[in-house]
Structures are given as C-alpha cells and as structure tokens.
Amino acid sequence: MSSLSASEAFLGVPPVEIPAPLSVRVEDLHVTYRASLERRPTVARRLRRLGRGERVVREVHALRGVSFDVLQGQVVGVVGANGAGKSTLMRALAGILPPTQGRIEVHGRVSTLLALGVGFNAKLTGRQNVTLGGLAAGLDREEIARRYAEIADFAELGEDFMDMPMLTYSSGMYARLAFSVAVHMEPDILIVDEALSTGDARFKEKSFARMQELCAQARTIFLVSHGLSTITQLCTEAMWIDKGALVERGDPAKVVSAYRRFLKVGATAVTQEDV
Amino acid sequence: MSDVQVYTPFRGGLPRLGPYARELWARRQFALELARTEIRTENTGTGLGQLWLVLNPLLLAFVYYVLTSILSGKPGGGARLAHIMAGLFVFYFFSSAVVGGAMSILSSSRLILNTAFPKMLLPISVVLVSFMRFLPSLGIYAVVHVVTGQPVRWQMLWGIVPLVLVLVFATGLAMLLATVNLYFRDTKSFLPYTMRVWLYLSPVLWLPEQVRGSLAFLRWANPLFPLLGSWSEAVVEGRAPQAWMLGAGAAWAVVALLVGAWALLSREREFAVRL
Numbered sequence: 196m197s198s199l200s201a202s203e204a205f206l207g208v209p210p211v212e213i214p215a216p217l218s219v220r221v222e223d224l225h226v227t228y229r230a231s232l233e234r235r236p237t238v239a240r241r242l243r244r245l246g247r248g249e250r251v252v253r254e255v256h257a258l259r260g261v262s263f264d265v266l267q268g269q270v271v272g273v274v275g276a277n278g279a280g281k282s283t284l285m286r287a288l289a290g291i292l293p294p295t296q297g298r299i300e301v302h303g304r305v306s307t308l309l310a311l312g313v314g315f316n317a318k319l320t321g322r323q324n325v326t327l328g329g330l331a332a333g334l335d336r337e338e339i340a341r342r343y344a345e346i347a348d349f350a351e352l353g354e355d356f357m358d359m360p361m362l363t364y365s366s367g368m369y370a371r372l373a374f375s376v377a378v379h380m381e382p383d384i385l386i387v388d389e390a391l392s393t394g395d396a397r398f399k400e401k402s403f404a405r406m407q408e409l410c411a412q413a414r415t416i417f418l419v420s421h422g423l424s425t426i427t428q429l430c431t432e433a434m435w436i437d438k439g440a441l442v443e444r445g446d447p448a449k450v451v452s453a454y455r456r457f458l459k460v461g462a463t464a465v466t467q468e469d470v
Numbered sequence: 471m472s473d474v475q476v477y478t479p480f481r482g483g484l485p486r487l488g489p490y491a492r493e494l495w496a497r498r499q500f501a502l503e504l505a506r507t508e509i510r511t512e513n514t515g516t517g518l519g520q521l522w523l524v525l526n527p528l529l530l531a532f533v534y535y536v537l538t539s540i541l542s543g544k545p546g547g548g549a550r551l552a553h554i555m556a557g558l559f560v561f562y563f564f565s566s567a568v569v570g571g572a573m574s575i576l577s578s579s580r581l582i583l584n585t586a587f588p589k590m591l592l593p594i595s596v597v598l599v600s601f602m603r604f605l606p607s608l609g610i611y612a613v614v615h616v617v618t619g620q621p622v623r624w625q626m627l628w629g630i631v632p633l634v635l636v637l638v639f640a641t642g643l644a645m646l647l648a649t650v651n652l653y654f655r656d657t658k659s660f661l662p663y664t665m666r667v668w669l670y671l672s673p674v675l676w677l678p679e680q681v682r683g684s685l686a687f688l689r690w691a692n693p694l695f696p697l698l699g700s701w702s703e704a705v706v707e708g709r710a711p712q713a714w715m716l717g718a719g720a721a722w723a724v725v726a727l728l729v730g731a732w733a734l735l736s737r738e739r740e741f742a743v744r745l
C-alpha cells in the first residue's frame with residue numbers, strides 16, 4: 196500500500212489515500228420476525244384459527260431496507276429509540292437472523308456481545324464459564340487455556356471469585372467477566388450491544404482502552420448504546436436507526452445531535468450517562 | 471481478510487453440507503462441554519448427588535420387576551430381573567434422549583438468539599447427556615448379571631452393536647422432534663405418554679419370543695423391538711443376536727438419522743425468527 200502511494204508521489208500525482216479494505220457490506224436488508232400470536236401455538240388452537248380464517252402468525256417487520264458499507268478499523272456507534280431494530284441489525288450481522296430480503300457480506304470472524312454471558316451457566320464457576328463461553332464463541336480448548344490468564348486479569352475479580360459459582364457474583368462482576376471473554380476472542384469484528392453499562396467507572400475506562408486497542412489492530416467494532424457520550428467519545432462514525440430504517444449516518448457528534456433533536460432532549464446528565 | 475461470509479434470504483432447503491459438517495466438527499467440544507455442564511450441575515443440590523444417576527434406573531427396575539411378578543402371579547427369578555434391567559436401562563436412556571432432545575431447541579432460545587452456531591449441536595448434546603447418565607448403570611447391570619448367575623461369554627460384546635444403533639436412532643428422533651416442536655408445540659406434551667406406551671410395546675417387561683398372534687406386527691412396526699430384542703439376547707443371554715434384528719434395527723436407525731437431520735437442517739436458519 197505504501198509503495199503504491201510513494202510511486203504516485205514520485206510521478207507527481209498527489210498521494211491518494213487508499214481506503215481500508217471492506218469489512219461489512221449490507222444491501223437493502225429486511226428482517227421480519229414471525230412472532231406467534233399464541234403464547235403456546237398448539238395444533239388445536241391452530242386448527243380452530245384456521246377454521247375462522249384468522250392469521251396465526253404476526254409478522255414484525257423489524258428492518259426495512261437498510262444499506263451501508265463499513266471499512267476495517269472503524270468503530271461504528273448505533274443509536275436509536277427502543278424497538279428501532281438495533282439489536283435485530285446486530286443479530287443479522289452476526290449471522291444469527293437470516294435476511295428476509297437483501298444481502299449481507301461479512302469479512303472475517305464475528306464475535307458478539309449481544310447479551311451478557313451467553314452460554315454462561317450461573318451454577319458453574321467463573322473459570323468453567325470462561326471455557327464454556329469461549330467454546331460457545333467458537334474457540335477450541337487450547338486457545339482458551341492460553342488466554343485464560345489474560346481474561347481473568349482483565350476482569351479483575353480476584354482468584355477466589357474465579358473459582359466460585361457465578362451465582363455469587365454481582366451483576367457488574369458477571370458483566371465484567373462476560374465482557375472480558377468477548378474481547379479476548381480476537382475477533383475481526385466485535386459487536387457490543389449495550390454491554391458496557393453495568394461496569395463501574397474504572398472498568399468502563401478499561402473497556403474503552405481495550406476497544407481502542409482492538410481498533411488499532413484494524414478490527415471493526417459495532418457499538419450499540421443508549422449512552423450518547425459513549426458513542427461520541429469512542430466511535431469514528433455513527434448511525435441512527437429508526438423504525439427499521441437508517442435515518443442518518445456519519446460523524447458521531449452530528450448524528451448524535453440530530454438524534455437528540457429528534458428525541459427532543461438536551462445533552463443532560465441523563466442522556467450522557469449509561470444508566 | 472481470510473474468510474468472507476455472505477448471508478442471503480432463507481429459501482428453505484439444505485445448507486451446503488461440507489461447510490456445515492466442518493463447522494459442526496469444529497464445535498464438537500462445545501457440545502461435549504454443554505453436556506458435561508448439564509451433568510455437573512443437575513444433582514448438585516441433592517444429598518446423594520451424582521449417586522442418583524445409578525439409583526434412579528435401579529429403583530425403577532425393581533418397581534417393574536415387582537409389577538411383572540405380581541401380574542404373572544409368581545416371582546420372576548434372576549433371569550427376568552436381568553432382562554428387565556438391561557432393557558429398562560437402555561430404554562431409559564433412549565426416552566430421556568428423545569424427550570430432552572425435543573425440547574433442546576426451544577429451551578435454548580437465549581443461546582440461539584445471541585450466538586451463531588450449528589443448531590444440530592443442541593439435540594446432539596442432549597443425547598450425549600443421556601448417554602453419559604446411562605453409562606454408570608451398565609456397572610450396576612454387570613453386578614446384577616453376575617449375582618443372578620447369568621452366563622458370561624464373549625458373545626455379550628455383540629451388545630455394542632444394538633447400543634450404537636439405539637444411540638443413532640435416538641439422535642435422529644431427537645433432531646426431528648426438536649424441529650417439529652418449534653412448529654407444533656403440543657409435541658412435547660404428548661411425548662411422556664408416547665414413551666410410556668412405547669415401553670410397554672417393546673420387549674423390556676416381556677421377552678421378544680412372547681409376541682404371538684395379533685401382536686406379531688410389533689416385530690416390524692416397532693423400531694425398538696429389534697433394537698432392544700437383540701440387546702437383550704446379546705447381553706443377558708450371551709448369544710449372537712438374530713441377524714434380522716440387527717438388520718432391521720440398523721435400517722430404522724439410519725432412516726431416523728437421515729429424516730431427523732434433513733428436517734433440522736432444512737429449517738434451522740429459520741429457528742431464530744420463530745422462537
């Protein structure tokens with residue numbers, strides 16, 4: 196890359212910045228949930244409804260035509276009201292929800308922190324859960340053993356707690372360990388969905404530093420947060436999603452202020468903090 | 471970047487089997503760890519702990535021994551006890567694998583909504599749990615076998631064949647029912663009764679030779695007839711099982727596995743939006 200721009204400079208052409216390689220491309224993405232109206236969809240009720248000609252499945256059109264490209268090394272903040280479709284978009288990027296229409300192209304391995312401690316079992320000790328969480332994320336045993344010390348150090352729970360069942364953890368401790376496992380998976384793309392909010396100020400700072408570190412290694416990060424200051428501090432770009440559509444995308448400060456105007460709230464302490 | 475993944479709309483049909491099998495193999499340790507976790511945590515609260523793994527089937531075998539003795543009007547003797555135990559232990563394994571497997575997808579909704587992995591791991595892991603629970607009961611059977619004076623011959627090793635076939639048959643059925651249960655949620659409510667009747671229709675409380683007349687159809691209509699029949703012939707009587715039983719058992723097992731895997735694979739991408 197550098198030799199190319201050097202030769203161009205030599206030829207008297209102004210050096211062009213060559214864009215980083217593509218990380219994620221989303222084209223006209225639609226996702227529809229098929230929520231069952233019945234709490235318990237049973238054959239009998241289905242037959243009864245069929246007789247009356249009612250629809251049993253209610254379709255929730257959660258994403259309606261979202262398109263964007265993200266380059267490697269970006270930290271993308273995602274904001275939007277409750278139910279806007281942020282988590283749905285993240286699940287689609289992680290390959291969990293299939294598109295109903297459209298196309299997603301992902302370059303690299305995705306590690307998700309969609310909900311805290313997925314795959315964890317509270318009856319197991321922290322140490323056992325690191326193994327279980329790592330295996331759930333697709334690592335093998337040797338890799339996890341190699342990273343174990345680093346993960347435990349980062350979570351800073353103390354050796355005693357690593358060998359206690361996670362039932363005995365506070366929710367912040369639980370979140371710390373879960374976060375620590377996710378960021379040590381060496382993903383190419385990290386997706387964080389409102390996971391930073393339970394850590395204390397010190398741990399939050401540490402997570403910021405770790406995320407910046409990951410970006411420096413040309414990893415791509417998606418960060419969903421209602422803490423608007425987190426978005427402006429940490430992200431290189433932001434997108435605002437409303438009712439399943441991409442409303443605005445670009446500089447985090449601009450997107451966040453547009454979103455704030457939409458919500459008709461000022462930059463008060465409430466919107467700044469992760470509550 | 472090494473690997474590119476493209477997600478496009480779900481159109482039904484099978485995924486590409488090669489990559490799927492590779493992914494499944496890569497996650498085998500996760501399935502094992504899930505199974506181990508289940509075993510490790512289930513009896514932690516009870517006084518006798520893991521001892522229940524062998525006590526449960528043992529007590530159940532005695533209950534049925536008493537029942538059959540009363541029904542036939544005379545105490546059954548050692549051979550009958552050994553036959554009931556051998557059959558019941560395997561049936562117990564089969565039934566818990568199938569009933570647990572049927573719930574495996576629905577009960578892991580959190581895992582499915584937040585991690586991308588081959589869903590086939592879930593029923594497989596449940597079958598593994600049941601199998602691990604079953605293994606210690608073989609030790610009990612060995613003691614009963616010797617104490618009641620049944621023959622110890624090398625032909626008993628034939629028992630491995632029907633045992634593996636039951637494992638395959640149960641895996642196929644677990645996959646099928648796990649998928650069906652997502653669309654018709656009554657499935658799980660019917661299962662306990664189905665299993666109870668299935669036990670009575672299988673050569674566990676009676677000997678394979680005892681079916682005559684109008685009940686002879688069981689020999690070909692009940693998959694567990696050849697499977698448990700050949701198991702008992704090998705393990706209890708210490709002789710090579712009849713060839714037709716092994717053949718029929720193998721056919722049932724392969725058909726169940728193919729149908730179950732096809733049902734699960736062709737629907738699995740849709741699971742996340744249907745939970």
Ligand SMILES: Nc1ncnc2c1ncn2[C@@H]1O[C@H](COP(=O)(O)OP(=O)(O)OP(=O)(O)O)[C@@H](O)[C@H]1O
Nearest residue numbers: 228230255257275276277278279280281282283284
């Ligand atoms: N499992 C599901 N089944 C059916 N509908 C769902 C499911 N999950 C989400 N939805 C619907 O999809 C829409 C988008 O939900 P989503 O979880 O993506 O919102 P969000 O932007 O993450 O909101 P929040 O800020 O509250 O986390 C909502 O209307 C919601 O009702």
Ligand SMILES: [Mg+2]
Nearest residue numbers: 281282283388
């Ligand atoms: Mg959300």
